[in-house]
Each structure stands twice: as structure tokens, then as C-alpha cells.
Amino acid sequence: MRVPGLWYLRAALLAAALFVPLAAWAAPAVSPPTYELKVSFDLAQAKLLGKAVIRGRRGRQLDIDLGGLTVLRLSNGGRELPIPGGQEQTVKLRAAGPVEIDYEARFADSDENLISADAVQLQGQWYPTVAGMHVYHLSATLPEGFTAVSEAEAIRRTRTPAGVRFDFDFSHPLAAADGITLAASRHFVVQRSSYDKVVITAYLSPGHAQRAGFFLEEAKRYLRRFESELGPYPFKRLAIVEAPGGGGLSMPTYVLLESADFDAERIEDTALGHEIAHQWFGNLAYIDYEHGNWGEGVTVYFADHADAAARGRAWACRKRMIEGYENSVGSDGIPLTEFSSRHNRPTRSIGYGKSAMVFHMVALQIGQKAFLRSVRDFLRTERFRVAGWDDWRLAFERNSHQDLRWLFAQWLTRTDVPELRLDGIRDEPVAAGFALSFAVHQIGEPFRLTVPILIRYDGGERRVQAQIAKREQRVRVRLPGRPREIVLDPDYDVFRRPAPAEITPTIQRLLTRPEAMVVASTAEKERYAALPDILAAADTALRLHWRQVEGPRKTGTRSSGRQGTGAGRWREVFKRGQAAGKGRHDVSLILLGRNNPVIHRLFGDLRLPARGFGITVRTDPRNPAEVVAIITADARDDLRQDAALAIEDYEESSTVLVANGKLVAKQTAQSERGIRSAVP
Template sequence: MKARMTIGIAAALLVAALAVAGMTFASESPPTYDLKVAFDIPRSRITGTATVDAQKGAKFSVWRGDLRIVSLTTGGRRVRLDPEQPDPLSLQADGVVLIEFEGIVRGKDVDIIGEDAIVLRDIWYPVVEGTYRYHLTATLPRDFVAVSEADTVKRTETRGQATYSFDLPYPQRDWDGITFVASREWASRSGKYKDIDLAVHVHRRNAERLDEMMRDTQRYVERLEGLLGTYPFKRLVVVENPVPITYSLSMFTYVLLSQRSVAAPSPEDSALNHEIAHEWFGNLVLADDEGGNWAEGLASYFSDHLENERLGRAWERRQRMMNVYQHNVGDRAAFPLSGFTAADDRNARLVGYAKSAIVIHMLRRLVGDEEFLRGIRDFVTANRFRAASWTDIRHSFERATGRDLGWFFNQWVEGVTMPELALQRAAVAAAGDKHELRLTLTQQPPGSLLSVPLTVYFERGGSDVINLQISGERQEFRFLLNEKPVRVVLDENYDVFRRLTPAEVPPMIDTLLTRQRVTLLAPPGEEAKFRALIDAFERNELPMALYGWFEERPRKGSSATAGTRFRSPPWAPAGAPGTRPELRAERAAAAAAQTTGTSLILFGADHPFITALFGRLDLPRGGFTVTVLKHPRSPGDVVAIFTASSKAEVDAGYRELINHPRYSSAAFNAGKLIWYDLRQGQRGISSAVKVER
């Protein structure tokens, strides 16, 4: 995630005329902002002075947040301030502006000045509207290690205090701001790659990860340089966030990794690769949010996606991305890529990260690898330290290819359609010494211009790929082939942004959590153990059927008294007593057969439905586990099996499910992930080829 201030002023600054003008400093020398701060750790206090270049007569706006301005002068003239005046403070500058300020930073979601850690990302200094070149000097106890945006850093010590000097010789927009992170508890490693100074700082408990993280950092930089050109800065620092937030961030010259990312069991579960890609996409080239934030999509594609491509798993990643988008965003919450600014919620994240990366992939397929790299390098070179939009991306690729790509960007950047494709007919007929393949494809809604690969598998082995050009609601295709086809697969590698068919939907935790209809089945001996998880589903108003009885609770806002009544389950024979039945294993298969059209949640490793649906099944081991499988009688649905050794393990682990949406199986001990597995849905839209006379 590209870092930016988490403050309410961002939107106002974004449209401010001075800020917009500041975006054009790529070839000019921006004014300077010199910031000096010191910390009183026991009191969580920051004091400082800001010296800001300003032309005489210029309008000048300052946001204070919770800071107190001690004094403000401009051109040597003291400005009288009204402490009750809301932000921003506005004045006419008479020359250089000097601001003295102080503040207490504790108990905040974003910022903290604590005994062992300092994290400052919000309004921790007076934010001045415009684009500046920043220089920061920070003084704090010498046992702290400090990091901020900088190409060059100097550290000096005197009288138990350390003073850091951070120089950032690049323009930085006001709402992006500069940040500061420091800790007494980091273990550190430093190194060098070419002319780039590298460093890694992690909590001492993760010190064994230092060498691995240093190697991964160098590997990612080397790969990205090969694709995008020289790393844009002189320094790259990777830092474990001392504050336990769940997301990672990229700033000019450093990456702030979440604790979860540092502890990730494998590199692909860490955000490190993605955040390093942001040094090009979001830091070197800035995102112009008014035209849509493209930075997350490009960072995702050039990091996680290409890493999965290297491992031969890119199609699986795209299948999962389309599935999650389809079931979370779909038609209900869709908006165009040009309207994405930040990952304010899950749906926005899926638009800005998942759909955006797939659209970048489709652009690559459209123009070819060579011209794709030429276009992306043109975009990076032409927009260094400028705010660029999707329109700038289009212009770069049009220069690189000599083609008009307006239709592509209108369809995928401005549009919201996620087409649904179907193979209505696949047949073959003899045509002399050749074979005529006959296909009928449909698209709903019609109108999207699509290039869809069709993989043809032959009777004697081998395969071939044909690209089908689709635009209408229903289209017929005929091809003369030298060999007899026996099976065809449409979009086998998920190269087109489209809806998945039920058979393609992968069994994932996210697939389970986004089902419109879910039935929970718990034997009496398991219900109490899983009560917290059952309550969580109830709060989301998901239907719940307990094993042999229904538990009725008042809906949200109802004052009715919660109560439980017992009745026979839907599959029980007529006249069954209205008490808790002991459902025998021989009835389980018949009961399971009636669950088509709904996803199931089964509690307990000995649940009789498991054998009835799947036969013998090996389940993961752990204090709390989940296994999500395709429903064998309803391809678009899933069956989830939860096991637990105790109620305490359920209570510690169930909230972690939402943090691991792409996993098919996962095991936790005391709330910590210890194992996971990934499974896929059917690969592509597959059909046997019928022989016609």
C-alpha cells in the first residue's frame, strides 16, 4: 500500500490549486521545508520548528491537527493566531515562514510516542499546502534507531541523545507528507546492492529473519530494475512496524512492514515485494487520484503476480482474484478504476488491487510482452516525480505501440462490466481429411470487446490455442483442424476479466464467507465449543440450522427475548418427535443429498456428513482448523469443516479467518497460523467436443 496521510484534510488538499500546481515540479526546483523535532519520551511529547520557503505575497495554508502552534512568523513578522480558528490557518506570506509547535502523541490509532517506539504518520508536524523538498532533523534518546524518507542520513551522538539528519532531495506532496519511525527493540542488518544502501530492521524476536529478508529485498530490487529501469533512490530500508497494524506501507526510500508480514510463513504471504514495487509506482511516479489511483494495480502486477508467474501459478492467482471480486463486489458495489483513490474498504481494495492488476495483464496480452515493457518504461521515464493518471498510462502505451488504445481504456478503466461467458456448443464434424470444430459462445451482458484464448485438446495428445474475438451476445465459430479435437477449454489461464462459472469457483475461506446462503450443522456435543463462531455467523444474519434443531434468536433491533425451541430438522421423516434427535450415520447421506443450493458448515471432525459427502478425508491438525471443499452435489457451493480441540482455541482463532481469505485449509494454535493449503476450482470453461455427422 502506498502511504499517505490518514487525515481528513487529504481531499481538501487534493483539489487545492496550490497543491495541483505543485505536481509539476518534476523539472523545477521545489521550495524547501526544513523540519527540526525533539522528543520527550516519558511525556509522549514532540516539540519542533518548521522553516518553510514562501514567496512574498503568496497565499499560505497550514493544517495543525492536534498540534499547538507556539509561534508563527513570516518574513520576520509575527502573526497573531486565533487558537479557536479551525484548520486550515490561512495567511499571506511576507517571505520565509517559521513555525514553532508542540504536541502530545498518545492513545492514537496511527501515531504513537511510546517508551520503546515512535510511529508518526498523521499530522505530526504543521502540514503546509503545496509540494516541497523536505529535510528532517530529529533528536531522541540514543538507544533508538530512527528511519524517515531520505537519500542520505547522518547520525551524531552527544550527552545520551542521538540526532538524525534526513535529506530527501525529491518533491513530496503535502497529503503524502513525510513520516518518522523509531524503536529501541529492533535488530538490524545492513548491506549494499550496486550503489543502493540497504538496511533491514525487525523486532528482536524476528532477528532470525534478517538474512532472509535482506536476500529477498535484493532479489526483488534486482528483478524490478530489469523490468522498470534503475531503482530511483540511493537508499532502501525495510522496517518492521513497532505498532501491530494489519497493513504494510511504502514511503520514499523505505518500507514499513506489518508484524504479520514479517512473520509470514513464506515470501508470497509477505507484502515486501509489493511495497518495494511502490518505490517505482507511487513514489517515483505519483498517482493522480482525480484520474484514478493506478499505483496499487501496477505494484500488485509487477510484484505478486509476476512472482506467481515465475512459479507457474499465475492462473491460480487470477482465478482467486476474479472469484473474490465476483462475490464481494459483483454488480452491486462496482465502480470504475478511474474512481478508485484508496483502499477505504474491502470492495474498494478489490477494485483498486485485483481488477486493476487483471486489466494490466489484459493490456500486456493485447500489445505483447516487448511493447508492454516498452510502454511501462516510457510511463515511468516520462512521469518521474509527477502525478500521473490512467490517461498518462494510455498515452505511454500508444507511443510504444503506435496504436489507438482508447477503446481498451474506456472499456476497462471507465467501465464496470464483468462479462459472463459460456460455451453453448462444442462439436466436430469430418471435413475431408480435416476436422471442422464448431463452437457457439455467449456473452452476458453483450458489448465488451474480448480476445479470449481457447485451448483445443486433440485425440492423439497435444493442444493448440486459438484466440477468439468476441463482441456480441452470441457468436458462432468454425475452424478446420488437422487433428481431431476431443476437448476445448475457454480462458484456461484466466486472461480475461470475467465471471467464473460455478465449477470454476475455488474453495476458499472467502468463498465461504461471501455465500448468500449458508447452513451451519453442529452436533450437540460440538455446539458449545463453537458458540463464538456460530454467533459470528448469526450476527451477519446468515441462516443457521443446528444439528437436529433450530436455534431462534431475535434479529438486530428486536427486543424479543432470545430463546431456543426444538423441532425436527427438514430432512426428518413426518411425525418425528419435536426433540433433539440423535441423527444416525445412515441418515446422513440422505440428509446431505438435500443440501444442494446451499453451502454447508460442519462442526467436528466426526460429523457424519463428512463421510456421506466425501468418504474418507484427511483433515489438518491444530487447535482450530478449517477446511473448505467444493460441494460435490452443488458445484457453485462449498462445504466447510471446522475442528477444534477446545472452546479456547476457537475463541482465539476464528477472528483470523478474515485475514486469510485465499486459503482453502488453515490450522491455528492459540490464534496463530501454523499451516495452510490452497486449492483451485475447475481450470477454465471446459467442454467435451461432441461428434456430429
């Protein structure tokens, strides 16, 4: 059959177009359904009164999740419907016109929603949610003196007899999984600036108002950087809000930051860059949570990882991701296609760390130019649409002309992690130098990997790459000098298990061990009575055993026979320790007190903090897979006040000193960089 020429196809298309009715050309695109929400508050009762009106195509199936709200009235197209009662939390109906729901809710003890005399923060389910995409219009009435923020390109403020009404206009459809939020306070101090045509506003507490200028300027710097990589900022406004109820979040047009962020001296120690990057990743292109949340990984890559790269520490950032996964997840993870949100340490390592490493490995596979071109293509194509991992793969394939199905399959669906080993190292003199050969082994089912290798030799070093897709791959390299050392993956470009010598002894390493032996003298029991409860609250499954030792004491130190707070927990730990037996090397140790005799036995003269609460973590010299934590406190009150801060907020450090509720010093120990082996 003869294929028509291009001119023939053009003529045929033009002729067909001429017969299309004029009305078809002029027909507007179908408008998305709208969700109008009006709320007011009884602050003294922590109570919300709301009215939701859902408008859209008649006959549309609506699945409405009430989420524990109390429905006062329900109508469909003007017809009153029975009020759901009892355990009925979902209403299914076909729209006969506007669907109206009057409801109320109390949030006195809610973890996700806050209503108090001075502040409101609503980010959980605080209105009936409807499956699908809607354009939301929020109107919130609050007492005089409040300032409110929500997703909005424009905010209108109107005084009414009931107080002040805030109307938030946001014209883009939002997915039900994201929905809308509200943050309001009597005490916000508001400062404004601008970047190009974007209005940037800071809403901070009076105690942090002096930091507004710094954060506004840093926000401009992040916008400038992200626009150069990702394309124009997608909205007209950007608000930086100190969260009244805590928590770091990013919503279209505004970000919520913890109060602690505004105390940080360095912007890299805050979540500002991360949450602003989410304006593109999650707020411009929406996340398909059902098939895997990609938003955190790509945000870490463009924000946190890029911040580290600017300081020449990108390799260290990737090492922390790999170590965090080894510590928290090990071989018991979930595939990235099942990650939806962070709710503990393992899910954080999977959805943030491993996911960010996938984007890094894609960039190395296709090249940085094609990678950035793909990201901008993805954001244009998926603008205000729900997108998944497959959409990312297609964007990368379009712009690199590579088939990447193998890469996404192995990193998104497998739960195991590559484990690499070096052996079979041989070298021999050859003309003009030496020939070095060695084998790279994969333990377990092989991955398809590109492994960077650093070879140090007399007079210099050489970097090569090995393509590895089987259990053993031999590598041969000619060198101008005698080889001295081989280092696999020195910059952590491959998501893999670290070798034992690469693992840094940190607080995180301690908290993620299955069990630890607590070693202390009777004299220290009272001082550290609260420690088991503090550790139990630090998102850890660490099981404690107790061993009692006697050793030198400071002059005048006496053992108290009183059983203070936590004594019952210590008795439980003590019993487990007696049953566990002496001399075990397969558990980590927690040594209490500066004068604990085990410290000297293991480490000799070790310098410890002289005041405040201190925790120092070292690799156990008896077993490098375990750690030894030395905990010191001047008094029992130091432990209660400062231990939680040190353990929970600085878990990636090896030594932390806290006094009077403030960080005094922190340090991270050194560990090997890359899988290293000397050439014999």
C-alpha cells in the same frame, strides 16, 4: 502557401536564439518550496512537539490542513497570526515570507500513529500538511538509544543535550498526499550491505535479527530483477524496517514490513518484493489519487504476479484475482478511476486485482517488448511528478503506435465485468479432419475482448484467439482429429466472471457470502461460543442463522447447560435460524464439530483434522454457488487462540489447521481451469 525548407527553419531559430538575453540562458529552474520540520517527543505522554517552517515564493496561496493538531503559534513572514481554534482545521493564507507553525499532538490511541516508551511510528497526519509539492527536511530528536528511519538519501546523527538528533536529507519534491513518515525504536538491530552503489540496511527487532542476511540478499535479487525491467533504482539508499506498530508500506528509500513477514519461510509469502517495486511505482512516479490510484495494480503485476510467473503459476495468480473480485465485489464495484486506497476486501479486489489485470491485458494487446519499453518511458517522463491513468495510456500509445482509448475507457470507467458462455457447439467431418464451430456469448453490454481458446482433440490440442465485440461471436476451426473439449480463457488472460465450476471453495468464499446457516448440536454450543464474534471481526458482512441438530457424540461427551462467553450472540443467531426455516439450499453452511451428522449426509466419510483448530471448506453439493465450512476444535481455548489466525491470515485456502497459535497445514482445493464444455 509555400512551406519553408528545413534549412530556413534552422536559420530562423538560430537567429532568434542569438537575440535572447544572456541572463535568460543562465536563469536557473524555479526551485520547489521547502518544508522544514523539527520534532521532539515526550514518550511517557505519547506526545509530539513540532515546529514547521514552510518557505517558497511570496504571494503563494497556502492551504494548510491542521488535521486535529493543536497549534501553539502561527506566523506569516514574521507577523504573528491568531491561533486557529475550535473546529477550524484549515488555514488559508498568502505567503508573506516563511510561514511558521508550532504545534503539539498526542497519539495514545491512534490507529495510524504510534508513540510509546520504546517505539515511534508516524505515518498518518502528524504535521500540518500543505497542498502541492515540497522538498522536506526532517529533524527528529529522540532519547539516547533510539535509531530512526525516514525518507532520506543521507541520515546524519548528532548527540545533543536533549538526546540524539536525526537529520534526514531528501532532495526530491514530495506530493502532499504522500508526505513524509518516521519509524524509530530503542531495539532495532542494524545490519548493512550494498548492491552496486545502493546502501541496503535492515532495521529488525532482536527476535528477527538473524533473518537480516536473508532479507538483504533477497532485496538485492529484487533490485537486480526490477532494474532489468524498469531501469536503475532511483535512490542511494534502501532500508528494510520491521514496523514497530505493524503495517506494510513503501516510502522513498525505505519499506516497512510486518513482523510476521520475517517469520515466513519463503520470500514470496512476504511483502518485500511488492514494497520494493513501489520504489518505482509511487515513490519515483507519484500517483494522482484524485483520478484513480494505479500504483497498486502495476506493483502487483511486476512483483506478486511476476513471482508467481517465475514458479510457472502466473495463471493461478490471475485466477485468484478474478475469483477474489467475484467473491468480494461481484456487480457492485466502483470504477478504477475512483479507487484511491484499500480499506476493505472489495476495494482491495478492485484496486489491486482488477488494476493488475488491466496492465496484463495491455501487455497482451501491445506485446511484451512494447509494454516494457512503455513502462520505462513512463518512469523517465514522470520522474518525481504526479501522474495518472492518462499518462500511462499516452506512454503505451507512444511505444505501440496503437490507439488505446477504447481499452482504457472500458476497463477504467465501467463497473460491470464480462461474463462469457459457450453454446451452439457443432462438429462435422471434412477433408483431412473435422470442422468445429461454436458460439461465444457475452451476457450484458458487450466488451471488446481478445479471448484465448484451447481446443482438445484426438491426438493433440490447438490454441486460437477470438476477437469478440458483440453479444454473440461464432468461431469456426479446422482440426486434424475429432474435437473433444473447448476451454475458454484457460490461463485467465481476460478479466471476467468465473463460471460456477471455476470458483474454488475457500475461506474467502465463505466470508463473502451474504448469509450462512450454522448447524450444531447442543453439546457443541459451549465450545464454539466465541465463533460469531470471531467471524464478525474478519471483515465480513456474513449473516448467521442457527439450526440445532442432535447426532452421535463421542463417548463421555456431555452437554453443558452453562451459558459461557458469546451465549447472547448465539441466542440471537438461533432466533434468526428458527425464522429462516429448514431445508434452505440458497445459503452456505457452517457445520460445527467432527461428529456433526450433516457432514456424513453431505460428504460421506470426510477426513478432518484430528487436533487443534481446523476449518475445511467444500463446495455445497446441493448448490455449487454455496459452500460448506466444517469447523473443528479440541477445546474452547483452541477456538479463541487459533481461529482468528486461520480465518483472517489464510482466507485463500480451503483447509487450514492451526495449533498453539502456529500454522500446521494449509491446502487449497482444486476447481476447473477455464470455462469448459465437452463437444457432444
